[in-house]
Amino acid sequence: MKRIGILTAGGDTPALNATIHGAVTRASELNVEVIGFIKGFSSLFNPGVPHCHLNPLYRPIPELDPTRGGTILGASRDYVDHNDTRALDMVVDRLKQTGVEGLICIGGDGTLNGMQPIADRIPTVLAPKTIDNDLGLNYRNEPDEWMRIPNEGNDGYRYERAKSRQVFHMDHMINYATPGYATSVFVSAWGVQRIRTTAESHRRIAIIEVMGRHSGYLALGSAYGQPDFILLPESPLNLDLLVEEVKRVYDLQKHVVIVCAEGVVDENGDILGAEKKAHDPAGNVVLTGGAEALRKLLIDEIGDDYFVRKRRCESARAAIFTRKVGHTQRGGRPIVFDRFYASQLGGKSVQMLLEGQNNAVAILQWNKEKGFYVDSFAGNSFRDRWGLIHAREMHPCLYDPELMRASHHGIEYLLPIFSNAIGYDDVEHIRDSLFNPGNLYRAYHSVNADMSKRIHFLDAT
Numbered sequence: 296m297k298r299i300g301i302l303t304a305g306g307d308t309p310a311l312n313a314t315i316h317g318a319v320t321r322a323s324e325l326n327v328e329v330i331g332f333i334k335g336f337s338s339l340f341n342p343g344v345p346h347c348h349l350n351p352l353y354r355p356i357p358e359l360d361p362t363r364g365g366t367i368l369g370a371s372r373d374y375v376d377h378n379d380t381r382a383l384d385m386v387v388d389r390l391k392q393t394g395v396e397g398l399i400c401i402g403g404d405g406t407l408n409g410m411q412p413i414a415d416r417i418p419t420v421l422a423p424k425t426i427d428n429d430l431g432l433n434y435r436n437e438p439d440e441w442m443r444i445p446n447e448g449n450d451g452y453r454y455e456r457a458k459s460r461q462v463f464h465m466d467h468m469i470n471y472a473t474p475g476y477a478t479s480v481f482v483s484a485w486g487v488q489r490i491r492t493t494a495e496s497h498r499r500i501a502i503i504e505v506m507g508r509h510s511g512y513l514a515l516g517s518a519y520g521q522p523d524f525i526l527l528p529e530s531p532l533n534l535d536l537l538v539e540e541v542k543r544v545y546d547l548q549k550h551v552v553i554v555c556a557e558g559v560v561d562e563n564g565d566i567l568g569a570e571k572k573a574h575d576p577a578g579n580v581v582l583t584g585g586a587e588a589l590r591k592l593l594i595d596e597i598g599d600d601y602f603v604r605k606r607r608c609e610s611a612r613a614a615i616f617t618r619k620v621g622h623t624q625r626g627g628r629p630i631v632f633d634r635f636y637a638s639q640l641g642g643k644s645v646q647m648l649l650e651g652q653n654n655a656v657a658i659l660q661w662n663k664e665k666g667f668y669v670d671s672f673a674g675n676s677f678r679d680r681w682g683l684i685h686a687r688e689m690h691p692c693l694y695d696p697e698l699m700r701a702s703h704h705g706i707e708y709l710l711p712i713f714s715n716a717i718g719y720d721d722v723e724h725i726r727d728s729l730f731n732p733g734n735l736y737r738a739y740h741s742v743n744a745d746m747s748k749r750i751h752f753l754d755a756t
């Protein structure tokens with residue numbers, strides 16, 4: 296292969312540029328040209344196919360900075376319909392018109408679902424990303440545990456997990472952690488620490504919502520910020536227990552900090568706060584207001600009297616507040632763990648294409664003897680028997696539902712990732728850049744303005 300393509304799909308993460316940089320550096324060493332497609336799959340559905348050359352003369356363009364968050368290529372959630380063969384043939388025809396002989400998609404489980412039909416037409420591999428850490432398998436035969444159940448009135452299907460018969464072992468995980476996860480945990484844990492002192496001072500109960508969709512890995516990582524309780528989608532809310540424990544801790548320390556994953560579910564398995572089941576273009580349920588819904592429940596259950604009697608707040612409404620860490624979890628400079636492994640996975644995905652692999656995924660593995668290392672895994676092995684790739688849920692043994700915090704296994708899971716996840720340069724960077732006086736004089740200059748000058752279009756006529 297002399298020329299390959301690369302795109303970034305789904306939600307952005309801080310480590311996407313690091314992955315692109317790793318891929319472009321490796322490709323340049325091997326005299327392979329890299330074409331970047333703009334805004335994920337959206338570029339391929341556009342007859343003009345906006346694209347740019349990422350390594351003219353086999354040198355990465357200067358805009359490609361592995362320490363910059365986001366993606367210089369832009370990202371989107373445009374849907375790839377398996378059944379629309381006409382559109383898919385057109386996509387591949389357009390790819391070929393740009394001269395690319397293989398494609399790297401940087402994305403998560405949705406992107407892997409979307410790239411499968413493209414891989415039937417042109418060699419395609421996935422370099423993993425997602426702050427949710429939900430691309431992967433807790434063990435190899437996890438996809439076999441999915442059951443497909445027809446909805447009432449023949450209205451499609453729903454998927455449920457059968458009870459697992461598998462002993463969980465961390466060495467057996469496929470894709471131990473995805474680039475983006477570590478930085479996102481860093482931001483979330485920091486957010487928890489910062490909200491803690493204000494809740495502590497004002498005798499309040501803080502509910503902090505973190506992202507992660509239906510997977511609790513991100514909320515689990517927030518344990519580093521020492522919240523009093525963590526609530527996860529994989530463990531239905533036990534409201535009575537939570538109320539009892541919140542009161543116990545509030546009595547003792549006059550404030551409480553709860554981390555609530557956005558996908559947290561009630562006793563019936565219904566997502567808290569997702570009253571309207573809106574979907575994004577990729578078909579994902581839009582999760583809004585898990586923390587707000589939990590706040591309402593706690594206000595009702597604890598009541599005003601409790602706070603008034605203690606002379607700490609005038610009402611439950613005043614005492615209990617919510618904050619979302621929000622998109623700060625997805626943005627900004629990646630910490631060294633993400634930069635290093637994102638870049639290795641980018642390089643690995645180039646090698647995989649050149650070795651002739653197709654529909655395969657570059658993965659980050661870990662075991663006690665070797666530590667972290669990159670490998671590859673067949674895309675098809677992520678699919679259930681009906682061909683669908685499901686987001687990885689956090690394995691239940693990583694969480695203690697009685698204590699509502701990380702279990703021993705959960706702590707063991709986090710330690711290898713985070714023990715050296717922040718580099719000295721990450722800390723130095725804050726010191727050197729944030730209060731740089733130049734920031735006050737200079738307007739922000741967006742990399743998009745520079746990238747626009749590099750974008751080419753196919754002749755759409």
Ligand SMILES: Nc1ncnc2c1ncn2[C@@H]1O[C@H](COP(=O)(O)OP(=O)(O)O)[C@@H](O)[C@H]1O
Nearest residue numbers: 305372373374375402403404405406408409577
């Ligand atoms: N089941 C699916 N079939 C085809 N394409 C999909 C599917 N799910 C997601 N995609 C596409 O893959 C891309 C990324 O998906 P998304 O779920 O947004 O993020 P991620 O890859 O991080 O999970 C989007 O362009 C989306 O439309």
Ligand SMILES: O=P(O)(O)OC[C@H]1O[C@](O)(COP(=O)(O)O)[C@@H](O)[C@@H]1O
Nearest residue numbers: 305306403425426427506507508625
């Ligand atoms: O703000 P957006 O882009 O609509 O999406 C929010 C969602 O994207 C994520 O940040 C990342 O999701 P993906 O990796 O699946 O793209 C989720 O944690 C969150 O639910």
